[in-house]
Amino acid sequence: MKLHLQFGFGMMEHCRHLLTEWGGGTVVLSPRDLNDKQLRALAADVAGIEGGKTLLDPQFYVPHSDHDRLCSHGYWPAEFASGSFFQGPEMEYLVRELVSLNKDLGTDAIILPGMLADPVDDLWLAHHQSFLTTARSLAGDNKVYATLALSADTVRSREQVNTLLEEVTRWNADGYYIVCEHPNGEYLVRDAIWLAHVLDLTAGLRLGGAQVILGYCNHQMLAARVAGANAICSGTWMNVRSFPPEKFNKDYEEEIRRRATWYYCPQALSEYKTPSLDVAYEQGVLDPMKPPTQLDGGYVAQLFDGVQPSSVRFSEQAAFRHFLHSLRGQAHALAAGGYDEARQEHEQTLTDAEHLLGTLRSNGVLGGNRDFTESLDVNRAALAVLDKQRGPVLRRRWASLR
Amino acid sequence: MITPIQSQVDPVWLARQLTDLTNLQALARGGQKQVFAAQHVTDGEVVVKLMHPGTDPARTERELEAASRVQAPRMPRIFAHGQLTGNIGTIVWFREQRVPGQVLSARIRAGALSLHELLRLALHVSETLVAAESASIVHRDVKPANIIMDPQGAFWLIDFGVARHLDLESLTATAAPGGCGTIGYAPAEQCRNDKPDIDARADLFALGVTLYEAATGRNPHVEGARDRLEVIRRASTQQLPRLVSPLPGDFADLVATLAQPNLVHRCQTAHEAYQWIKELCDREGIR
Numbered sequence: 001m002k003l004h005l006q007f008g009f010g011m012m013e014h015c016r017h018l019l020t021e022w023g024g025g026t027v028v029l030s031p032r033d034l035n036d037k038q039l040r041a042l043a044a045d046v047a048g049i050e051g052g053k054t055l056l057d058p059q060f061y062v063p064h065s066d067h068d069r070l071c072s073h074g075y076w077p078a079e080f081a082s083g084s085f086f087q088g089p090e091m092e093y094l095v096r097e098l099v100s101l102n103k104d105l106g107t108d109a110i111i112l113p114g115m116l117a118d119p120v121d122d123l124w125l126a127h128h129q130s131f132l133t134t135a136r137s138l139a140g141d142n143k144v145y146a147t148l149a150l151s152a153d154t155v156r157s158r159e160q161v162n163t164l165l166e167e168v169t170r171w172n173a174d175g176y177y178i179v180c181e182h183p184n185g186e187y188l189v190r191d192a193i194w195l196a197h198v199l200d201l202t203a204g205l206r207l208g209g210a211q212v213i214l215g216y217c218n219h220q221m222l223a224a225r226v227a228g229a230n231a232i233c234s235g236t237w238m239n240v241r242s243f244p245p246e247k248f249n250k251d252y253e254e255e256i257r258r259r260a261t262w263y264y265c266p267q268a269l270s271e272y273k274t275p276s277l278d279v280a281y282e283q284g285v286l287d288p289m290k291p292p293t294q295l296d297g298g299y300v301a302q303l304f305d306g307v308q309p310s311s312v313r314f315s316e317q318a319a320f321r322h323f324l325h326s327l328r329g330q331a332h333a334l335a336a337g338g339y340d341e342a343r344q345e346h347e348q349t350l351t352d353a354e355h356l357l358g359t360l361r362s363n364g365v366l367g368g369n370r371d372f373t374e375s376l377d378v379n380r381a382a383l384a385v386l387d388k389q390r391g392p393v394l395r396r397r398w399a400s401l402r
Numbered sequence: 403m404i405t406p407i408q409s410q411v412d413p414v415w416l417a418r419q420l421t422d423l424t425n426l427q428a429l430a431r432g433g434q435k436q437v438f439a440a441q442h443v444t445d446g447e448v449v450v451k452l453m454h455p456g457t458d459p460a461r462t463e464r465e466l467e468a469a470s471r472v473q474a475p476r477m478p479r480i481f482a483h484g485q486l487t488g489n490i491g492t493i494v495w496f497r498e499q500r501v502p503g504q505v506l507s508a509r510i511r512a513g514a515l516s517l518h519e520l521l522r523l524a525l526h527v528s529e530t531l532v533a534a535e536s537a538s539i540v541h542r543d544v545k546p547a548n549i550i551m552d553p554q555g556a557f558w559l560i561d562f563g564v565a566r567h568l569d570l571e572s573l574t575a576t577a578a579p580g581g582c583g584t585i586g587y588a589p590a591e592q593c594r595n596d597k598p599d600i601d602a603r604a605d606l607f608a609l610g611v612t613l614y615e616a617a618t619g620r621n622p623h624v625e626g627a628r629d630r631l632e633v634i635r636r637a638s639t640q641q642l643p644r645l646v647s648p649l650p651g652d653f654a655d656l657v658a659t660l661a662q663p664n665l666v667h668r669c670q671t672a673h674e675a676y677q678w679i680k681e682l683c684d685r686e687g688i689r
Contacts, residue, residue: 158664161666162664162665162666165666166599166665166666200666200667204666207670208670388641389662389664389667390667391655392655392656392659393659393667395655396652396678
């Protein structure tokens with residue numbers, strides 16, 4: 001499974017740096033955070049990096065958005081009235097402009113607009129099928145991905161997920177870009193059914209022959225590999241590691257104002273602020289928190305140099321790059337040859353994390369809302385549901401998932 | 403609702419009407435039809451089905467059409483059909499190939515099938531379901547009572563009497579409680595009579611339950627159920643217990659997938675199921 005970089009605030013340099021370090025990769029461009037000129041410049045930069053690719057997320061989640069930069073893009077409709085929009089030339093204009101922009105940017109595939117489904121109903125399905133039909137006629141040989149932007153309640157609903165699987169698989173898109181709102185605004189999801197349904201949707205679409213990219217993810221979504229996902233996307237701030245639909249309106253308060261630096265401990269699947277690392281240092285359990293060599297990009301070495309972590313400079317830049325480098329390593333490591341191996345690998349990751357988290361907690365090293373302890377069983381339960389519903393078919397068809 | 407036949411046709415009267423038949427013997431009576439075994443002058447051993455005068459003629463037409471459209475080797479051929487008028491009204495009849503052997507439900511009562519028999523059952527029925535799928539027809543009543551095991555060990559799927567023709571308007575009233583088919587074998591969407599959702603996957607569910615019953619002698623959806631509503635609830639929500647050794651894990655995987663309560667989790671086409679079954683059969687040398 002691949003990790004794509006989900007572009008967000010202040011990510012320009014991170015993208016250039018990480019793709020250069022990695023020898024390639026994919027950046028999912030964000031029109032909300034880049035004006036037209038910046039989009040084109042970054043796409044050109046990425047294309048100039050060996051193995052560098054881009055995708056463009058049109059972020060049409062909230063068509064009535066008043067976000068200035070988002071609305072400034074040429075494809076964004078001047079007016080959106082849901083009734084007439086899809087009957088008239090405006091929808092075709094939107095898709096035409098997007099296809100054209102994608103071609104200019106040289107994206108790897110065209111991600112179509114997707115409105116937040118809350119709920120999935122006949123109109124929503126019809127509109128998204130219209131996007132796809134129109135794009136197909138304009139996109140030539142380019143691959144076309146439909147966007148499935150889903151509210152937390154939609155994801156939690158068995159009927160809604162069934163409707164999606166029944167209808168969407170008939171669209172025959174080349175792929176699906178799925179973005180799911182987390183329940184209750186949680187960063188790490190505590191709701192096993194939500195996660196189970198994301199995995200079910202992923203597996204169903206993959207078994208239907210399409211590619212699946214999950215947008216706005218954090219490390220909890222490493223579980224998607226077991227469902228056959230092709231890629232997850234993640235970025236720097238929490239609002240690109242989970243999907244807050246309100247982010248696409250003007251009055252969204254940037255969490256950047258509440259900035260703090262977190263160290264991602266990949267083997268614990270948890271993040272810690274520097275004061276917690278100081279506790280770990282004091283208690284003699286800092287060393288087990290050091291990233292394993294294969295997940296260590298050298299961004300956090302100073303934290304483990306034998307001094308109190310708060311006494312060394314641990315920058316936001318290093319924290320972000322370390323998170324993304326480690327997550328990429330974890331995603332790539334899940335290159336299982338079979339479904340059972342993929343499941344076992346993820347379960348082993350959870351077991352290893354549980355052991356370390358137990359040690360850390362007993363020593364007072366706590367990660368607050370980024371501590372994975374309560375999500376361990378969420379992931380396990382979701383995997384058990386996936387296994388009972390899809391396990392036999394995934395086991396049988398794993399090798400044929402393209 | 404299915405109306406039972408209230409009046410019986412006298413075999414002596416029937417023999418006078420269908421003079422090319424000899425040795426007419428009543429075989430079964432139930433649902434919408436009366437069935438006789440007979441010897442035909444050219445077709446050999448045959449079955450004669452008489453549809454009750456109250457039977458919807460369109461339904462009978464559909465059964466005949468299904469038999470002609472589904473091109474499968476182990477499905478009885480219909481040789482002829484026609485109408486007779488007697489003192490109980492006008493009766494539609496059709497004469498079809500009689501498959502010698504034992505009804506699967508009786509065979510199961512004698513003991514669980516071996517793995518080879520189970521695989522052959524899965525293979526032969528799925529072949530017929532693939533043919534039905536190609537003709538846009540859903541059998542809707544796959545169950546042990548509608549499968550015959552012939553003396554050579556081959557399995558025949560019979561009775562397309564409630565088949566759904568996906569390209570024709572439904573004959574089942576939308577409000578019909580329980581829809582068509584047999585509870586305990588019919589999946590949730592069929593019990594709800596949720597017509598847009600009824601396709602080959604409904605037959606695959608029934609095949610999964612049938613295979614489970616053939617392997618264990620039990621239908622867990624039916625066994626010990628308080629009433630028909632509980633049977634429907636079980637079939638709609640509960641997965642079958644996993645089949646265990648000595649049956650191999652991949653056969654258990656197959657049955658579990660076919661009988662998934664949620665249609666999105668089953669094989670999505672009869673062809674997909676057939677390919678899976680064929681792989682298992684090839685490995686065991688089953689044809």
